[in-house]
Amino acid sequence: MSVQRWLDEVRSGCGRRRLPPAYVERLVGELSDHLTELMEDSMSMEASERPPTLLGSASEIVAAASSEYRRRRFSGRHPWLAFVIAPTLSLPILWAGSLLMLVFGAKAIGFDSESPTATAATSHWATEMLPFAVLGTLILPVAVATIAFCQLAIKTAVSRRWLLACCLVLAIIGGAANSSVSLPTPGTKGSVAFGFGVSLPPSPQQIAQFLLPLLLGCWMLHVGRGTAVSVSGN
Amino acid sequence: MAERKSNPAFLNGVPEMLILQLLSRQAMYGYEIVQAIKADSNDELEFGEGCIYPILHRLESDGLLTATKELASGRTRVVYRCTRRGKARLAKSISNWRRIADAVNLSLEGGGNVRSALA
Numbered sequence: 001m002s003v004q005r006w007l008d009e010v011r012s013g014c015g016r017r018r019l020p021p022a023y024v025e026r027l028v029g030e031l032s033d034h035l036t037e038l039m040e041d042s043m044s045m046e047a048s049e050r051p052p053t054l055l056g057s058a059s060e061i062v063a064a065a066s067s068e069y070r071r072r073r074f075s076g077r078h079p080w081l082a083f084v085i086a087p088t089l090s091l092p093i094l095w096a097g098s099l100l101m102l103v104f105g106a107k108a109i110g111f112d113s114e115s116p117t118a119t120a121a122t123s124h125w126a127t128e129m130l131p132f133a134v135l136g137t138l139i140l141p142v143a144v145a146t147i148a149f150c151q152l153a154i155k156t157a158v159s160r161r162w163l164l165a166c167c168l169v170l171a172i173i174g175g176a177a178n179s180s181v182s183l184p185t186p187g188t189k190g191s192v193a194f195g196f197g198v199s200l201p202p203s204p205q206q207i208a209q210f211l212l213p214l215l216l217g218c219w220m221l222h223v224g225r226g227t228a229v230s231v232s233g234n
Numbered sequence: 235m236a237e238r239k240s241n242p243a244f245l246n247g248v249p250e251m252l253i254l255q256l257l258s259r260q261a262m263y264g265y266e267i268v269q270a271i272k273a274d275s276n277d278e279l280e281f282g283e284g285c286i287y288p289i290l291h292r293l294e295s296d297g298l299l300t301a302t303k304e305l306a307s308g309r310t311r312v313v314y315r316c317t318r319r320g321k322a323r324l325a326k327s328i329s330n331w332r333r334i335a336d337a338v339n340l341s342l343e344g345g346g347n348v349r350s351a352l353a
Binding site: 023027030034037038055056057060064068072 | 263283291309312
C-alpha cells in the first residue's frame with residue numbers, strides 16, 4: 001500500500017469517527033513526517049511501500065486516535081455519567097429554571113393570581129399567550145438540553161450510540177412531562193399545573209415532546225456526518 | 235518481511251510512562267521517541283509506531299507535555315517537552331509501577347515457595 005493511500009485511509013477513518021479536522025491534519029502530518037524519517041534512516045523504499053507494517057494499520061491508528069481523543073474529556077472517559085445520568089438530572093433543573101422565569105415574567109407583565117379580575121382586564125394579550133408560554137416552558141428546556149448534550153457528544157467524538165442514548169433519555173423524560181393551564185376569568189383564579197405521566201393514548205403535545213429530542217439528535221448526527229464526509233473528501 | 239506485532243503488554247499507562255520518562259530527560263520529536271523506546275528496551279517493546287502520536291496529543295492536551303514546531307536538520311518538526319505537571323505525573327506513575335511490579339514478583343516468589351513446600 002502506498003504512503004498516500006495509507007494516509008488517506010487514516011484521514012477518512014478519523015473523519016468517520018468524527019474527529020476534528022485540525023486534529024486529523026496534525027496527526028496525518030506527523031505520521032507523514034515519521035515515514036519520511038524512516039525512509040531516510042533505512043535508506044530503502046520499504047517505508048513508502050508498506051507503511052502499515054512499520055507504523056500500524058490505518059484502522060489501528062484510527063482506533064488509537066479516537067480512543068485517545070475521547071480520553072481528553074471527562075465526558076469521553078465517563079460516557080454513562082455524561083450521556084445518561086447528566087441528562088436525567090439536568091432536565092428537571094432546566095424545567096425548574098424556566099418555570100421560575102415564567103412566574104417572574106408573568107408577574108412582571110401584570111399577572112396577579114390574587115386579583116384575577118384586574119389581571120384579566122389589564123393583560124388580555126398576555127392571558128391569550130399564557131398556554132403557549134407554558135408549553136414553551138416544557139419544550140424549550142428539552143430542546144436546549146438535547147442540543148447541548150449532542151454538541152458535547154460530537155465534541156468528544158464518542159460513539160453515536162451515546163448520542164442516541166442521550167436523546168432517548170431526554171425523549172422519555174420530556175415526553176412524560178405535561179401541563180395544564182386554566183385561564184383566569186372574572187371571579188375565578190387561573191391556574192397552571194405541571195406534572196409527569198403519560199395518558200393513553202398520549203396527547204399530541206406529549207408525542208411532540210417525545211419526538212423533539214430524537215429528531216434534533218438525528219439532525220445533529222446528520223450534520224456531524226456531513227462534516228466527516230467533507231474531511232474524508234479532502 | 236514479517237508483519238510487526240503489537241505488544242499487548244504495551245498498554246494501559248505504560249506508553250505514557252515511557253514517553254514522560256524520555257521527555258523528562260530531553261526534548262524529542264515523535265520519531266526520536268519511538269527509536270529511543272526501542273533502543274532502551276532492546277527491541278522488546280514493539281508496537282504500531284503511529285499509535286504514539288495520539289498518545290502524545292492527549293498528553294499535550296492534559297498539560298503534561300508541550301509541543302512546539304522547531305527547525306531541526308533542515309526540517310520543521312513537532313518537538314515535545316515534559317512540563318512540571320508531566321514530571322509529577324511521571325513520579326506517580328513510576329511509584330505505582332514499582333509497587334505493582336513488586337507485588338507481582340512477591341506473588342510469583344510466594345507461588346514457588348508453596349510448590350516447594352508441597353513437594
